[in-house]
Amino acid sequence: MEGMELFPRERTEIAPGAVHVPDWLDGHGQRELLRACREWARPPAGLRTVRTPGGGTMTARQVCLGWHWYPYAYARTVVDGDGTPVKPFPAWLGALGRRAVTDALGPEVAAGAPYDIALINFYDGDARMGMHRDGDEESDAPVVSLSLGDTCVFRFGNTETRSRPYTDVELRSGDLFVFGGPSRLAYHGVPRVRPGTAPGGLGLTGRLNVTLRVSGF
Secondary structure, X not given: OOOOOOOOOOOEEEEOOEEEEOOOOOHHHHHHHHHHHHHHOOOOOOXXXXXXXXXXXXXXXXXXXXXXXXXXXXXXXXXXXXXXXXXXXXXXXXXXXXXXXXXXXXXXXXXXXXXXXEEEEEEOOOOOEEEEOOOOOXXXXXXXXXXXXXXXEEEEOOOOOOOOOOEEEEEOOOOEEEEOHHHOOXXXXXXXXXXXXXXXXXXXXXXXXXXXXXXXX
16 A cells, blocks of 8 residues: 555665655645645646647646746747746745755755746646656756656656666655756656555645756756
């Protein structure tokens, strides 16, 4: 049964510069972040379906803060949606990102430019994310990933190819994953979400992934 392991899940370095910290957000922190995500998802500049240049659509829906991401660039308006200005990136979210990097990789790594981008992806039970790299920013600061709701399989690969070698990591609600340094441009994706695995008291059906980045713009 989830949450009933014989041994507690421990902080794990998946690859150089890539660290998984289980249960980093407590129940209160998860509920507060979920409340904020629900506000951000409202229009204008709300949750949208992302269309790829080839005419396909991503199965995970997305909302952005600070800078609006679309394949494969950033803008200040929702150029592939309702055209309105992107929602602002709140200072408290940047502080959360800085604390996450400090806890995962150390204070010296967290001492760079402030976080100014958030990409929030919503996954229902059928949603997936193909192997990709977060390479549209000009900064090489670590990417911070926070999970809410349903458990997923997070596939963390290498910097050269979308195929093996990779490591599959189970990310649960409240888990933190940070990747920077030599792993900053590693391919990664979500091949599977496990419906019905969200904490009962959270009030979320599906999975939210909040990723924080430094633009360098």
